[in-house]
Amino acid sequence: MRLPLSPFVFLVPLFASVAATGSDLPSARVHCTLAASGGDDAPQFLRAVRACPVVTIPASTTIIIQTRLDMTGLRNRHIKLQGKIRFDPDIPYWTGNAFFIPFQTQVTFWLLGGENILFDGGGTLDGAGQAWWDSYVTNTSLLRPITLTIYQAKNALVHSIQMINGPEWFNLVNEGEHVIYKNISISAVSTSNNMPRNSDGWDIYRSNDVTIVDSIIHNDDDCVSFKPNSTNVRVENLDCTGSHGISVGSLGQYPGVYDIVENVFVKNIKMANAQNGARVKAWAGPNVGSGTVKNITFQNFIETAVDNPVVIDQCYMTNTTACAQFPSNIYIQDIWFNNITGTGTRSVVASLLCSPDGRCSNINVNDFSLSYPAGMARYSCQNVNLTGNAASLFSPCTVT
Ligand SMILES: *[C@@H]1O[C@H](CO)[C@@H](O)[C@H](O)[C@H]1NC(C)=O
Numbered sequence: 001m002r003l004p005l006s007p008f009v010f011l012v013p014l015f016a017s018v019a020a021t022g023s024d025l026p027s028a029r030v031h032c033t034l035a036a037s038g039g040d041d042a043p044q045f046l047r048a049v050r051a052c053p054v055v056t057i058p059a060s061t062t063i064i065i066q067t068r069l070d071m072t073g074l075r076n077r078h079i080k081l082q083g084k085i086r087f088d089p090d091i092p093y094w095t096g097n098a099f100f101i102p103f104q105t106q107v108t109f110w111l112l113g114g115e116n117i118l119f120d121g122g123g124t125l126d127g128a129g130q131a132w133w134d135s136y137v138t139n140t141s142l143l144r145p146i147t148l149t150i151y152q153a154k155n156a157l158v159h160s161i162q163m164i165n166g167p168e169w170f171n172l173v174n175e176g177e178h179v180i181y182k183n184i185s186i187s188a189v190s191t192s193n194n195m196p197r198n199s200d201g202w203d204i205y206r207s208n209d210v211t212i213v214d215s216i217i218h219n220d221d222d223c224v225s226f227k228p229n230s231t232n233v234r235v236e237n238l239d240c241t242g243s244h245g246i247s248v249g250s251l252g253q254y255p256g257v258y259d260i261v262e263n264v265f266v267k268n269i270k271m272a273n274a275q276n277g278a279r280v281k282a283w284a285g286p287n288v289g290s291g292t293v294k295n296i297t298f299q300n301f302i303e304t305a306v307d308n309p310v311v312i313d314q315c316y317m318t319n320t321t322a323c324a325q326f327p328s329n330i331y332i333q334d335i336w337f338n339n340i341t342g343t344g345t346r347s348v349v350a351s352l353l354c355s356p357d358g359r360c361s362n363i364n365v366n367d368f369s370l371s372y373p374a375g376m377a378r379y380s381c382q383n384v385n386l387t388g389n390a391a392s393l394f395s396p397c398t399v400t
């Protein structure tokens, strides 16, 4: 038995193990193709993925998902989405049945996990978010599902997929190891006055070795967010519009929990009409957690009309009094902001505000060319000794 090899050379390692151990594959049909049933297509999609190494949803086909997709623990599977998968916005159903993700009280339509997973094909994942955004306006306790959760996956590649109108976050990588996203387009667009909310492009949580490259994102919240215990992450060649930027955190939200974000490399980012550009955010206050942020590089950012192009915020979601009394327990070290150019919408174009007593160390700023078109650009910093050729822009730095 032979699997069709992908035209993309870099996919070969994913499937090399399949080719080498072809005899371990299920004896079932190698290739299954789905057709729309007219009703809930989740059962046939689940059956196909259990039985067939390759499952295709052809270009002319839209399958409708009305019940949750548990595709965990797969091995050597290729889902080829050329058509469309649409998640039916049956809010009462999903309210009781979406999979619960304990972190930040999230839920999801789809858990996809296991070993050697390829999800590609140029097709569309449609979260049917409009109904959710419209309902959220009158019910802000509505739990809106994450569109796709890569869950406990080892060796997963999501390639050439268009994701539209997620009700909430588009992608969560939860407890993953070696997960790659390439050539993804993300877009959340409302046709009513109720705008998309919390439409993060990616959140990474308790995962190691994650790559996100060559993608275009139009959303209203974090473009990419490195949540607790994201390590060895590479993000490169993203074009983000309308977002809250590329963020480490928020970290330290939960008392008694230790959060680590380490070895993150972010390069070649276009950031337009955004709330933030490159950001590190940590909670402070009386009842929060602790942790470390270490070895993070933000490099080659071109920012256009960004409210806060460069940010360290150690008082995230914390008022001034509480932040001064209970400084953040997140220690931030070895951070590089390199080659950051473009325009801010506010006078302060870079704001590196650390909690006192050495919470921030070895913070490097190089090759900044930021302007504030309506006036003079200002740089603020607090409780940090900056290194690099842009450090003088910030001095003097206030100490609290
Ligand atoms: C709001 O959403 C919550 C959570 O999904 C649900 O339990 C509750 O019944 C909804 N409230 C209303 C008024 O619809």
Ligand SMILES: *[C@@H]1O[C@H](CO)[C@@H](O)[C@H](O)[C@H]1NC(C)=O
Pocket: 122, 123, 160, 161, 162, 183, 185
């Ligand atoms: C990128 O994905 C789109 C579908 O979103 C596809 O049409 C295009 O061919 C892909 N490009 C590459 C280089 O794979």
Ligand SMILES: *[C@@H]1O[C@H](CO)[C@@H](O)[C@H](O)[C@H]1NC(C)=O
Pocket: 206, 228, 229, 257, 258, 259, 260
């Ligand atoms: C992060 O990893 C550390 C070290 O393994 C662990 O102690 C901590 O509980 C983890 N935190 C989270 C949020 O998973």
Ligand SMILES: *[C@@H]1O[C@H](CO)[C@@H](O)[C@H](O)[C@H]1NC(C)=O
Pocket: 232, 233, 262, 263, 264, 265, 295
């Ligand atoms: C810092 O992170 C980068 C990118 O992930 C990695 O290549 C490098 O080895 C890390 N440096 C150290 C000292 O761990």
Ligand SMILES: *[C@@H]1O[C@H](CO)[C@@H](O)[C@H](O)[C@H]1NC(C)=O
Pocket: 268, 269, 300, 301, 302, 339
């Ligand atoms: C700075 O970033 C810009 C935009 O990404 C890039 O074209 C340029 O080569 C970078 N400069 C250096 C010295 O790397």
Ligand SMILES: *[C@@H]1O[C@H](CO)[C@@H](O)[C@H](O)[C@H]1NC(C)=O
Pocket: 285, 286, 319, 321, 322
């Ligand atoms: C600031 O936050 C603290 C702790 O969360 C809270 O007790 C206090 O009421 C807040 N103060 C103001 C002025 O909001």
Ligand SMILES: *[C@@H]1O[C@H](CO)[C@@H](O)[C@H](O)[C@H]1NC(C)=O
Pocket: 357, 358, 360, 383, 384, 385
């Ligand atoms: C900055 O450096 C000075 C001199 O080495 C040191 O006394 C001070 O504690 C440092 N401040 C911070 C916030 O690290």
